[in-house]
Amino acid sequence: MHMYYDKLYLQKVCPKNKGARTLSAFESNKDGNKSMKIILDVMGADNSAAELVKGAILAKKEYGAELVLVGDAMEICDALTANGESINSWEIVPTNDVITMEDDPISIRRAHKDSSMAIALRLVADGKGDAMVSAGNTGALFIGATGFVHCIPGVRRAALASILPFSKPVLLLDSGANVEPSVDFLANFAIIGSLYMKKVMNVEAPKVGLLNNGAEEHKGTAFYREAHALLKQTEGIDFIGNVEGKDVPYGACDVLVCDGFTGNILLKTAEGVSKFVMKQISAMFKSDLIGKIAGVLVLKKAKAMKKRFDVKEYGGAPFLGLAKPVIKAHGNSDARALKNAIHQAITYAETGVIEEIEKTMQKA
Amino acid sequence: MHMYYDKLYLQKVCPKNKGARTLSAFESNKDGNKSMKIILDVMGADNSAAELVKGAILAKKEYGAELVLVGDAMEICDALTANGESINSWEIVPTNDVITMEDDPISIRRAHKDSSMAIALRLVADGKGDAMVSAGNTGALFIGATGFVHCIPGVRRAALASILPFSKPVLLLDSGANVEPSVDFLANFAIIGSLYMKKVMNVEAPKVGLLNNGAEEHKGTAFYREAHALLKQTEGIDFIGNVEGKDVPYGACDVLVCDGFTGNILLKTAEGVSKFVMKQISAMFKSDLIGKIAGVLVLKKAKAMKKRFDVKEYGGAPFLGLAKPVIKAHGNSDARALKNAIHQAITYAETGVIEEIEKTMQKA
Numbered sequence: 141m142h143m144y145y146d147k148l149y150l151q152k153v154c155p156k157n158k159g160a161r162t163l164s165a166f167e168s169n170k171d172g173n174k175s176m177k178i179i180l181d182v183m184g185a186d187n188s189a190a191e192l193v194k195g196a197i198l199a200k201k202e203y204g205a206e207l208v209l210v211g212d213a214m215e216i217c218d219a220l221t222a223n224g225e226s227i228n229s230w231e232i233v234p235t236n237d238v239i240t241m242e243d244d245p246i247s248i249r250r251a252h253k254d255s256s257m258a259i260a261l262r263l264v265a266d267g268k269g270d271a272m273v274s275a276g277n278t279g280a281l282f283i284g285a286t287g288f289v290h291c292i293p294g295v296r297r298a299a300l301a302s303i304l305p306f307s308k309p310v311l312l313l314d315s316g317a318n319v320e321p322s323v324d325f326l327a328n329f330a331i332i333g334s335l336y337m338k339k340v341m342n343v344e345a346p347k348v349g350l351l352n353n354g355a356e357e358h359k360g361t362a363f364y365r366e367a368h369a370l371l372k373q374t375e376g377i378d379f380i381g382n383v384e385g386k387d388v389p390y391g392a393c394d395v396l397v398c399d400g401f402t403g404n405i406l407l408k409t410a411e412g413v414s415k416f417v418m419k420q421i422s423a424m425f426k427s428d429l430i431g432k433i434a435g436v437l438v439l440k441k442a443k444a445m446k447k448r449f450d451v452k453e454y455g456g457a458p459f460l461g462l463a464k465p466v467i468k469a470h471g472n473s474d475a476r477a478l479k480n481a482i483h484q485a486i487t488y489a490e491t492g493v494i495e496e497i498e499k500t501m502q503k504a
Numbered sequence: 505m506h507m508y509y510d511k512l513y514l515q516k517v518c519p520k521n522k523g524a525r526t527l528s529a530f531e532s533n534k535d536g537n538k539s540m541k542i543i544l545d546v547m548g549a550d551n552s553a554a555e556l557v558k559g560a561i562l563a564k565k566e567y568g569a570e571l572v573l574v575g576d577a578m579e580i581c582d583a584l585t586a587n588g589e590s591i592n593s594w595e596i597v598p599t600n601d602v603i604t605m606e607d608d609p610i611s612i613r614r615a616h617k618d619s620s621m622a623i624a625l626r627l628v629a630d631g632k633g634d635a636m637v638s639a640g641n642t643g644a645l646f647i648g649a650t651g652f653v654h655c656i657p658g659v660r661r662a663a664l665a666s667i668l669p670f671s672k673p674v675l676l677l678d679s680g681a682n683v684e685p686s687v688d689f690l691a692n693f694a695i696i697g698s699l700y701m702k703k704v705m706n707v708e709a710p711k712v713g714l715l716n717n718g719a720e721e722h723k724g725t726a727f728y729r730e731a732h733a734l735l736k737q738t739e740g741i742d743f744i745g746n747v748e749g750k751d752v753p754y755g756a757c758d759v760l761v762c763d764g765f766t767g768n769i770l771l772k773t774a775e776g777v778s779k780f781v782m783k784q785i786s787a788m789f790k791s792d793l794i795g796k797i798a799g800v801l802v803l804k805k806a807k808a809m810k811k812r813f814d815v816k817e818y819g820g821a822p823f824l825g826l827a828k829p830v831i832k833a834h835g836n837s838d839a840r841a842l843k844n845a846i847h848q849a850i851t852y853a854e855t856g857v858i859e860e861i862e863k864t865m866q867k868a
Contacts, residue, residue, distance in 0.1 A: 244722065268854075319724060353683065358608060372585040385772030387775035387776065389777055404717035405766055405773075409769075409777070412748075417782065424805045427805065430801050433801060434798040437801075438794070
């Protein structure tokens with residue numbers, strides 16, 4: 141018996157919560173006849189459980205999603221009450237261990253196998269919800285998801301897939317999970333990334349680029365030269381060759397494959413630089429009276445632009461290649477960012493891209 | 505006898521140039537009593553030799569620098585004449601081979617050992633000028649510089665060092681030369697980068713960061729974990745630990761060390777993203793009448809900001825650790841960018857940072 145069924149424990153740590161429901165019977169609802177059920181790990185992020193619970197409340201209101209809150213029952217109940225929510229109308233899975241950002245990711249397998257993250261992953265693996273969302277330790281979520289949820293047969297390794305919000309959306313994978321992948325993982329990433337762009341982002345014929353330090357075929361490390369050669373002969377993708385960092389914002393490709401270390405550097409640099417430039421613009425509009433007048437004139441457009449480059453608008457990134465939807469929300473997600481990550485989980489679960497990857501892999 | 509002394513050859517390929525001087529006697533002039541002499545490879549860049557010669561003319565006018573133009577004599581003479589320059593007042597070293605962007609970098613050692621780039625490098629190595637500038641093939645320039653100019657004794661490998669123009673200047677090294685360095689190169693980069701920031705950029709106590717995909721010590725690949733451990737025990741630097749891409753624009757460190765592959769991805773991503781965001785802003789100011797009015801109000805400030813993020817303003821990047829100043833100008837440099845790269849070469853030669861590195865390495 142898993143801890144998440146332990147109603148007595150829940151009542152003990154949270155006496156106010158006597159009537160709280162533990163997990164209800166759950167049937168998958170991909171046909172869309174009823175609302176999606178999202179399992180949410182509310183612990184171990186940069187922000188408190190209270191902030192993430194707020195995000196869950198927003199998502200429930202906005203998308204009509206059912207949420208299962210996994211984490212410290214006391215904190216969850218307090219946060220619900222503080223926001224005027226009735227505890228009885230929420231499903232809570234109480235846990236008493238947390239994996240932190242500083243913990244070794246591998247610890248999710250043993251020392252922290254009963255952490256909120258591990259339990260939330262087992263819940264989605266057991267079919268207790270349509271998707272799982274966490275804003276915690278990325279490495280631990282990756283190892284846990286691979287161990288508890290498993291990859292789709294034929295997929296060598298799941299990849300963290302992030303959308304870059306440029307002239308057109310670019311899917312970057314791997315963006316931080318596989319820091320030292322083998323070359324054939326990259327061919328896998330190209331295939332599953334192309335399917336994601338087709339099914340979820342409606343790109344008819346996604347172009348695949350290999351991130352590299354130059355356009356020429358001989359560029360890069362031995363790993364990247366080998367990856368280039370392998371991608372050239374990979375069937376079922378439209379490989380256009382190497383893509384440099386400077387060309388990524390201009391829609392050089394739809395799917396950008398790379399190792400997770402380099403992908404993470406690219407993702408965070410793009411995030412930091414766009415935020416930095418936007419801040420300079422904002423300062424320009426505040427510098428003097430004339431600047432302020434100009435700022436008022438373009439206020440609406442400037443706000444829309446700021447929103448466009450705000451990572452919190454994108455919420456999270458799916459681990460592509462897993463048999464169930466697992467979404468990594470940004471580590472410093474606030475309520476709004478978490479709400480958006482939940483929305484992404486719903487979209488991902490609804491599109492049936494996992495079934496599509498399964499079919500493709502069976503054929504291959 | 506090197507080809508660059510062959511006056512007859514020069515007259516043959518460029519009959520108009522009968523009176524052109526070949527290389528004059530040259531004495532180093534680091535004491536600043538006379539103008540600097542910069543050896544310029546005008547071939548093998550994205551733009552034509554004519555465009556680069558224009559940059560040389562601008563630099564001569566603006567900084568009073570003496571320039572030695574190395575490349576196709578016909579193209580050089582035509583470009584000088586077209587810009588109203590008297591050929592007789594320029595030093596030209598005619599060459600008849602070029603290393604292109606597509607050539608294997610290693611070819612500078614044999615097949616292209618008499619290319620304009622190789623000859624320009626040998627000139628600076630032989631003491632025929634204070635510094636050498638090229639906008640050609642980065643890899644070839646690195647291999648050529650290492651072979652012809654040599655590293656300062658004690659420096660394991662030279663690094664391409666680029667300034668990132670953020671809230672404060674950040675020196676990124678390596679930014680593209682050593683795509684697969686060994687870990688001890690990174691400790692070297694930290695030492696020479698710190699000296700550069702002290703002597704050239706007047707940063708009193710430069711902070712050194714290691715680029716990584718997370719702040720925690722255990723983050724990154726095996727290579728980066730090893731580099732972290734080595735930097736922690738490297739004397740003479742102020743190592744502050746791992747730095748993520750998102751924190752680089754906010755002055756997390758003054759010197760950012762990494763392998764050349766990842767550094768190049770960071771550099772080009774930062775360049776592409778800042779340019780992309782600036783373009784969006786520019787479009788906002790052009791979208792309608794009110795936008796245009798706002799644009800006029802902040803025109804001067806917006807222009808200054810555009811200039812700030814324009815890589816062409818920074819011109820080039822030095823190969824730190826070499827016994828002579830060698831500056832890599834941006835591959836797609838126009839005349840203005842090349843002029844700025846020449847300015848950087850002058851500054852670099854004047855500050856005496858090479859002597860400072862020599863002294864430090866002798867002590868170590």
